[in-house]
Amino acid sequence: MYKITLKKELTKDIKLFGVEAPHITHNAKAGNFIVVMPDEKGERIPLTIYDWDREKGIVYMVFQEVGLSTVKLGRLNEGGSIYSISGPFGRHFHVENYGTAAVIGGGVGVPAVFPIARALKQAGNKVNSIIGFRQKDMIILGEEMKSASDSLVTATNDGSYGVKGFVTDALKQMIESGDRPDIVVAVGPVIMMKAVSDLTKNYGIKTIVSLNALMMDATGMCGGCRVNIGGTTKFSCVDGPDFDGHLVDFDGLMSRLTSFKEHETEAMHKCRLDTEEKNG
């Protein structure tokens, strides 16, 4: 059991938790992820580490309530506790001075790129960040990203805030305006990472994406997170989660991500009933 020291609603369905877990913070690095279980009967949910305080042993995570497990997680409260947190998993992001870095986050991918942007900046890179959301009321961590970057563009699909359009539009403009990045890091919905990778391929810019494929144990034991990278099968949990965006088979990944859609509906249905029972 791990104590929840902080709970913050970033939007209606996106929450930030701080949890006491010194075994995670001891060696946590940008790009690592953790696996949490809200309770004993829960699923194992992989989440990227957003931030950490090594001295206090507190790890911070951000998640969107998209299915039963994350809804359950979101119901836990400050002062309460989480059944299981393990990690840090995955190879951490390889930080060095590349020169200019474009760091791109889409939706709940933003908390995942935040520590990468910060680490790149600390390593001397010029960090130009782009974050994208559907609309204004879905924007999260704008201030934090600003502090971790040299410049920040916020894009909304409907134009309700910042520039109108997708992150790729902003990236294209950035590249063409002459501020060509030496490396692009993109984390967000698979479709976004695919679009970014397609774009940068044309310009020949090295691009790293982080794959949040379906995972379970995250210890390399099940192979459920396998993805096709440049024609060979890799496990995102131990070989990744960061991969060369130009080699990833995004279509295959998108298909695998739909694996449990029907079950999710069944479980959610039961979960709602439970809530209704409790509330009514």
Add this chain to the structure above:
Amino acid sequence: MAKKPRIKVREQAPEERIKNFNEVPFGYNEAEAVEEALRCLQCKNPVCIKGCPVNINIKEFIRQIGAKDFKGAIKTIKNDNSLPAVCGRVCPQEEQCELQCVMLKTGQVINIGGLERFAADWEAQNTVFEAEPVKPVLAGDGSRIKVAIAGSGPAGLTAAGELAKMGYLPVVFEALHVTGGVLVYGIPEFRLPKKIVEREVEYLKSIGAEVKTDILVGKSYTVEDLFEMGYKAIFIGVGAGTPTFLGIPGENLIGVYSANEFLTRINLLKAYKFPEYDTPVNTGRRVAVIGAGNVAMDAARIARRMKGVDEVTIVYRRSEAEMPARKEEIHRAHEEGIIFSLLTAPVEILGDENGRVKGMKCIKMELGEPDESGRRCPVAVEGSEFVIEADTVIPALGTKANKLMTEDVKGLKLSGRGYIEINPATGETSIPGVYAGGDIATGSATVIAAMGAGKIAAKAIDKYIKGSLNLEF
């Protein structure tokens, strides 16, 4: 002397057991156990003992059961084996102790595993455990000397048990949220009830071991961190377990699970109790399992028990004679109505327009000339392709070394296949103070072999720590 036949172990009928996850054999009751024990010839030269990898005094414990000294019997077993309730159930006795038994010739070999299980179960039901006092091995500041154990499978648990009995403070770090390794995530409930593993872990704690879940050695704490944190030695028993795939088209379709994933979803995360538990598994109606080892049998027999499944097929390249699984398991699989499609090799997994498995294209094989190892190699019969309809395909093709931890340990020597190189007589690795054993050193093996390795390493660790203490004084 009249040769009485082996006393049968009562078990759940196949029609019944495919509807539940309860243990299949019920085990002997007292009267049956005594009767079976009395069949033992009490040979002058008890060869069975040589067949047991940890040399349990089999002759003596069987004599004690025969004399109704059940307490004495379990004590005898526990001198050499700290997990008898587990081994009595999952050891391949027919290749070990029972293979040596002189009664084998008569076709009525003594049921050593069954008697071992009886003694262990008797103890669980009839005695309250009392820890014998041990003399602690103390560090300069008066605290018990700590040893870190990575992994809580049979290798790690055994090493911890031995070290605790010697007076050390073993701390077991387990990456998952539960302890037991393959005993909990791999071997199904109907072969090894999880409460047995839980009881063993409770026992370990009662004799002074600590268990910490959710911690990955190598990532949460590196080997260097552990030494810095005051651990005087480290035992690595992290298992082998990364699954292999066939490399045929369609393997990434939805509905293809490695046996490890399928078993873990069901055994560890209790997907068979979905939606009470939150982890789902999509089986559909027809399941095809590729391979014919023990893991394949477990996967097939689990699939057979899943709601909505009415057809389970084992697909294997060779013939019945070459199947590596235990005969007993193959027999039970047959009884449970599992279809065996032998001399059949998968060519491609077929999907529908949504990327979901709908079948598997296979080709018929025939056995060619024996190769150097004497095994007859299967060769494809040209033009014999056919399709097995399936909603789920489970490759159960064995495992490779998991590099999760090993690649993070500086200076740790690995074999070409990625397993940790050790001195088998001591468990020593290339790093002083770091020991290893079990599947991560040998590749997939057995529970009893992993336990043996844990025991050997514990002895060597004791020697190492005492030796280095002397140097310090």
